[in-house]
Amino acid sequence: EPEVTQTPSHQVTQMGQEVILRCVPISNHLYFYWYRQILGQKVEFLVSFYNNEISEKSEIFDDQFSVERPDGSNFTLKIRSTKLEDSAMYFCASSAGEALGQYFGPGTRLLVL
Amino acid sequence: QKEVEQNSGPLSVPEGAIASLNCTYSDRGSQSFFWYRQYSGKSPELIMSIYSNGDKEDGRFTAQLNKASQYVSLLIRDSQPSDSATYLCAVTGGSSNTGKLIFGQGTTLQVKP
Numbered sequence: 001e002p003e004v005t006q007t008p009s010h011q012v013t014q015m016g017q018e019v020i021l022r023c024v025p026i027s028n029h030l031y032f033y034w035y036r037q038i039l040g041q042k043v044e045f046l047v048s049f050y051n052n053e054i055s056e057k058s059e060i061f062d063d064q065f066s067v068e069r070p071d072g073s074n075f076t077l078k079i080r081s082t083k084l085e086d087s088a089m090y091f092c093a094s095s096a097g098e099a100l101g102q103y104f105g106p107g108t109r110l111l112v113l
Numbered sequence: 114q115k116e117v118e119q120n121s122g123p124l125s126v127p128e129g130a131i132a133s134l135n136c137t138y139s140d141r142g143s144q145s146f147f148w149y150r151q152y153s154g155k156s157p158e159l160i161m162s163i164y165s166n167g168d169k170e171d172g173r174f175t176a177q178l179n180k181a182s183q184y185v186s187l188l189i190r191d192s193q194p195s196d197s198a199t200y201l202c203a204v205t206g207g208s209s210n211t212g213k214l215i216f217g218q219g220t221t222l223q224v225k226p
Contacts, residue, residue: 031211031212033212033213033214035214041218042216042217042218042219043157043201043203043214043216044216045213045214045215048213055211055212056209056211056213058213089156091156091157093214095212097212098210098211098212099144099164099205099212100145100212101147102214104149104157104158104159106155106156107155107156
């Protein structure tokens with residue numbers, strides 16, 4: 001069964017450093033998303049991406065964040081200068097349509113020291 | 114601020130019983146409704162989607178939607194200890210047409226053998 005994959009599973013970084021989180025969505029899906037979940041809190045939307053451009057972003061997704069689909073399979077989230085409060089689990093998700101169910105990857109646990 | 118509300122629980126049921134999980138949402142224009150299961154430390158797993166008023170059954174799971182009352186529920190029949198997890202309600206549509214999911218806090222279900 002096709003699944004969303006994410007790398008790395010864990011990332012520890014120093015405050016102010018850049019991190020890139022990688023995702024391979026399900027191959028025939030066209031809609032891609034990033035969410036994050038701070039420990040003990042709700043899953044929060046960060047950004048949606050369709051047709052090689054951002055279709056919506058949340059208030060969390062400020063100028064320090066960017067997304068890219070560098071080739072036909074990968075989807076990346078970059079945080080340019082990490083802050084302590086960026087520590088969270090980051091989930092990539094994909095779907096076949098914007099109204100259809102989204103399938104989540106296993107997540108990347110980011111810890112900013 | 115569009116909200117999705119769930120009772121955080123824990124909801125404790127004996128093995129073999131019916132577990133009933135509830136969710137309300139504030140955006141009357143919401144169009145798609147999902148239930149996700151999340152085991153501790155893992156990613157959300159899509160278990161049910163529902164788009165129109167009424168009931169939708171899939172195996173031991175039944176989702177119920179009442180748009181007039183802005184209410185979604187999930188029934189789990191013949192609950193098993195392996196069903197012990199946090200169940201997340203998520204909605205999309207309304208003011209956003211990009212597939213952005215708004216999640217509730219989740220209800221923790223404990224199924225006791």
